[in-house]
Amino acid sequence: MSRETDGVDEAIAGELRLMDPSVRMSKSLARQLLDPEFVEVGASGRRWTYEEMLQALPEMDGASEDGPRYEPSEMTGVMLAPGLVHVTYETVIGGERARRSSLWRKREAGAGWQMYYHQATPVPPEAM
Template identity: 50%
Template sequence: MRGELRLLDPEVRASPDAVSELLDPEFTEFGASGRRYDRESILAVTSAVEEYGPGPEVTDLSGRLLAPDLVHLTYATVRDGLLFRRSSVWRRSGGTWRMYFHQGTPAGPLRPGGANPQDVSGGAA
């Protein structure tokens, strides 16, 4: 989970070298925009940004061990009043954990003091 939080840190995101250390060579992302990114395109994007604002608010962070070297993390972020659901798969190789896959899904405007209409409980997929 530390690696995930590091990738959300504006200082880390401003450093392509730091981001590179945290991304698996086979990294893929489906961004909240709907775009598909690979490792090289993410590194190009981080290199092009001159200044990052504050990192997002992170809530509901949880992880599940899928295999000895594979972890699935889920969490939500809030930025500018918008909620995003996020899911990442981290893979350990050579003793180092790196993000293998990430998906961000827009969940709409955050509703103060209550659940969003997109929240579903009961384990339905």
């Protein structure tokens, strides 16, 4: 496997971990996966910062073991530059569909990949 493929695979694995209820419930696990400069523009249009997301994540959809879970599909990634991966995919949770895009970065050798930016765009039923 090439270093480029490894980076894409690691970013996708991180993306999937962030959908895991046990990670969403744990600030320490989520902190490992979110870059300190993280920003998200959610499907609601709200802009989230790193600290806001860490506080809210345990209460958000997908955080309960017995509640609705994110169902990702069509997940793909591309290395944009050394240490920067773009991941795109779609999710369904509770009947709501969204197209998602994330930037993952690795700041230094030996460090893990972290989500730097995330954008979710709702897909209206008529567009399905």
